[in-house]
Amino acid sequence: MGHRNRFAHLPPPPDQRHASDAWKYDPVDLARHGEQIQGIIEAIRAEPEVDQRTLRAILRRFPRDGQGFFSKSELVRGYQALCDSGALTFDRDTLLRLQMKPVRTLSGVAPVAVLTKPAGCPGKCIFCPNDPEMPKSYLSWEPGAQRALRHEFDPFEQTASRIAALSNNGHPAQKIELIILGATWSAYPRPYQQWFVQRCLDAMNGVDSASLAEAQALNERAAVRCVGMTVETRPDWVSLDEAVWLRMLGVTRVQLGIQSLNDHILEINRRGHDMATARHASRLLRAAGFKLLMHWMPNLLGATPESDRRDYLRLWRDTDIRPDELKLYPCSLIAGTDLYEIWRQGGYQPYDHETLVDLLADCKAATPRYCRLDRVIRDIPANYVVVGNQFANLREMAKMRLRESGRRCQCIRCREVRGNAVNIQDLRLAGLKYRAGGGQETFLSMKTPDGRLAGFLRLHLPTAPEVVETPAELTGCAIIRQLHVYGPSLPIGDASDGEAQHRGIGQELLAAAARTARRAGYRRLAVIASIGTREYYRQHGFEDGDLYMARDL
Ligand code: SF4
Structure with missing residues (x-):
């Protein structure tokens, strides 16, 4: 790993360059706690694996000031101080074990x-x-x-x-x-x-x-x-002017609440927009290169479990929708809302727990491989919910139901490598093509032999520019809407053994995107670069534009 400071990602001590002291630097008092922290770290290193129980047992053996426990944050900072002082040598595995979540x-x-x-x-x-x-x-x-x-x-x-x-x-x-x-x-x-x-x-x-x-x-x-x-x-606030404005701010992903694909349900829940508006917004944002994270809600007023199942399938059958990511938020009944009044008068009933778990399991099973199911429940504290789901672990329950019925969720989240070691030589490039908006999407992925995703790229090839308004800069361009490589978040430029990130996976995917676009007849490839990745794309031959970066093919 070289000789660079392994803790470079920790906040530096306050100095004049900082706009405020909001990054509080809170060093550990080694004279007072060094011995205990060192004992903890050595005990952690001696264990083949450290789970929460093991860690708690170790913490009990080395109490803080004879009574309390050290927090994990104190342990990480203590480890930094002990390495800096030369009392311990750094190794990344120990740091990973000390990390909180x-x-x-x-x-x-x-x-x-x-x-x-x-x-x-x-x-x-x-x-x-x-x-x-x-x-x-x-x-x-x-x-x-x-x-x-x-x-x-x-x-x-x-x-x-x-x-x-x-x-x-x-x-x-x-x-x-x-x-x-x-x-x-x-x-x-x-x-x-x-x-x-x-x-x-x-x-x-x-x-x-x-x-x-x-x-x-x-x-x-x-x-x-x-x-x-x-x-x-909201879909009714999306226009070309708005898309250009969002790019000026540096936005790369839009969360779009569509909630239902049924005009009647949208109307009685007073969403204030219809499906035609949602389709238009989705087409426009996709053509402008944004990643689309949509919200969809089962159990709205007027819906039934069966109508929700049909509605969920429409998300994927409707080529104008087909979100990249989805938050699936079962409608929660919260006091003070209009829906609460309707429920009090007997006009609405939340699904019972079993019905909801069955529905979510079916939704998971029907999710295509190009989509990431970010959430299957909104994290509302149970005390707010009057009736209906009060289980925060609904996702796990739906997953279990799926397993019991011999099915599996194929969404991106369920296939990520999640920090496991990968060997780039073992990865296989795969491409999934599907129509979406005014063009064709190619979902390029780098997969491990057992089908885990080490990285992926979303390429949009506009085929009907006449029906979708697009920022002028993108005329005639294929556009990379997302490039994502997995692996624990490493300091920029770091390279840790066995971890996927910074191992050329991004490069492979970029090259594959260029090949795909060239074969489809495009002569220019654009990317919706975020502010912090501009340098990366410059290194790969992309030039700055006003809102996007692009290179000739
Ligand atoms: S769900 Fe609430 S925040 Fe979202 S559009 Fe409707 S009223 Fe506004």
Whole structure:
């Protein structure tokens, strides 16, 4: 691994370059705790495997100040201090064992979710809660919402504190997927949107900027880079002008609430848009290169388990929809909503638990291989839900039901390598073609011999540009909408044995995309690069455009 500082991803001590002291550096007192922490680390190293039980037993043997337990964050920082002092030698395996929730960054990128300030939403959906302390649809006790509230929705403070928490828990926080949450992003005034993104980038850069453009330029080479940016909006707020604006901000993925593909259900749930609008939004965003993360809700007013099953199949049969990622949120009955009143009057009934698990298992089984099922439940604390599902582990239950019936979910999430060692020589390139929007999608993947995904790329070949409006810069281009390589999130430029990332998988996929586009007659290949990956694409021959990067084929 060379001689570079293995803890480079941890927050540095405060210095004048930092815009605020929000990245609190909290060194461990080695004189007081060094001996115990060293004992813990040596005991951890001696174990063949460390699960939560083993770790707890070790912590009990080395109590903090004779009574309490060391937190994992203290252990990681203590390990750093002991390596720095020469008392211990660094090895990556020990660091991984000390990390708090390794699964968080196993997709190679650390997610940082931030909430916009409480504001109304143009939508009037009957199931949507309205917590005055929160942006519409969020609840103050939901995970993540508390942090936003604590920081008074300040984008800088939210981002900085999240990065600090990731770093303190031993997660490399150099590659950040910024996920901006809160009602309908497009309905916030544009100056607010611009300021919000700028301040999130300032927090990653560690310096205040004078403009969004400056913050973006700084982030291209910053130690903490924004490698993806997501916002959420409604189909009726999507237009070409909006797509161009989102690109100017640096957005690469859009969460689009479509909820149902049935106009009658959309109408009685007062979604305020129809399917034609959802199709138009989906086509337009896809043609503009965005990744599409859609929300779909079973158990809406007027739906039945059977109509939901049919509706779910329509997601994949309708070539205008076919999302890249999906959040499947069974409708929750929350006090204070219009739906709650309808339920009180006997006009609505949430599905019982068994019905819901059966439905979700069938949905999982019907999910195509090009889609990632991000969620099968919204993480609403049980005390908010009046009647209906109160199980946070619904996904696991649906998975078990699927297994019992001899079926398997083929979605991306269920096939990721998840940080397992891969050998690039063993990987096989595969291509899956399907029609979507105004063109053809090619889902290129690098697979292990047992079918696990080590990386993938989404290539859009527009075949009917006359029916879909597209940013002018993309005229005549094939477009890479996503390139994703798995492996624990490593510091940029790091190369750890056996891990997929930085092992040429991305390069293979890019070359395959170029070949596919060239064979289909395209002479130029564009990519929707996020701010923090521009350097990477420059190294692969792509040149900067106004909103995209592109190279000749
Ligand atoms: S669009 Fe979303 S946030 Fe707005 S009311 Fe509907 S569900 Fe709630």
